[in-house]
Amino acid sequence: MIFLSAYCETFRSAAHELGHTLGLFQQESREDRDKYVKIVTENLELNQVYMSFKQTRYTNEYYDIGYDFGDIMQAGAQSGSINGNRTIDSIDPKYRKNLRSESISFADLYLVNKRYNCSDLCRRRIRCRNGGFQHPRNCEICVCPSGYAGPRCGQKPPPCGSKETAEKKWKTLIVNLKIGKGRWSLDGYKTCTYWIKSPNNTRIEMRIRPRKSPFKDSDLYCNEAGVEVKAIKDQRLTGYKFCSSGDRYNLTSHSNLVPIIAFNRDPLPENVSLDRTQVFIKYRYR
Structure with missing residues (x-):
């Protein structure tokens, strides 16, 4: 039996603590974490210094799966901060908005499945x-x-989104997800998945330009709304998340298929400034 205080009565907290109960460690305690994140120890509360400690492969077996920035066991960018500044930062800047996921990731499920x-x-x-x-x-x-x-696992998730075909010339995909639309999940998100595909043995170039969000721009997280772009090699891991107008990145895929997942939550009415998440993505293959 797991007891949670009122402070921890959220989906993320419950799932995170359940992960510990099932034998999962903090993602940032992985033996190889220094390749992926930097722990800013000078910003840590004294009683949070343990966040800088690492496990070994003998105490924390993560099998054959890489570092997942969208893992429910990943601490947030300001976790344990003494001054409100970042205590954790990603080495790859494209992952900066992934820290502190509100969802159980596929990597979490995979690790528990392997462990047991x-x-x-x-x-x-x-x-x-x-x-x-x-x-x-x-x-x-x-x-x-x-x-x-x-x-x-060879199909695009329903019920919304589209399948786009890349060409040698630039095309534009406008990703739109209205509040209350899309595929509902237990963690409170609505999602809509798009696929961009190109011919075999080609890669896809993309220019990501977020335009609108129901939520305020954040320099820390994409927890409320945004897009996840899976231009990464290992499709088991969470892709890059973008949500602010300043998240302007150029990406090249590792294969000829890139899933793009738009997501948002149903916010409280007083927090809504727009009725949708909107991202412009220019793409072509090479």
Whole structure:
């Protein structure tokens, strides 16, 4: 049984503490974390210095999955701060807005599944695409990373979004997600997934330009609304998240398919300035 104080009665806090109960450590305590994040120790409260400690591969087995910035076990950018400044920062600036996820990531599910050998319950093995794994309670389907769906993780998630085909000339995708629309999830988000695809053996160039958000721009997180762009090599991991008008990045994919997930929450009426999340993405293949 897990007891939570009133301060911790949120989806994130409950999921985070459940992760610890199941044997998961803080993401930033991984042995290889210095390749991915910097701990700013001078900004830490004295009683939070433990955040700078690292586990070893003997105490924290993370199997074959990389550092996931969207992991529910990842501390926030200001966690344990004595002065309100960042205590954790990403080495790659494109991941700066990922810290302190409000959702359980696919990597969390994958690690728990590996730790407890859950998929071994299935007598007949099936092959999952795009890094998915066999569902231990329904052995005929797969558990899929974000941006993928279907029995074998080879389909675009419903109910909204589109499939776009990249060409050699620049095209523009306008990502729109109105408040209250999209696919609802238990963590309180609505999502809408787009796919950009190009011919085999090509890569996709993208120019990301967020335009509108129902929420104020944030220099710290994209927790309320934005887009996740999965232009990364390992599709099991959370992609780059962008949400502010200043998040202007040029990306090149690692394959000929890039899932783009628009997301937002239903905010309180007094916090709404616009009715949608809107991002312009120019794209072409090379």
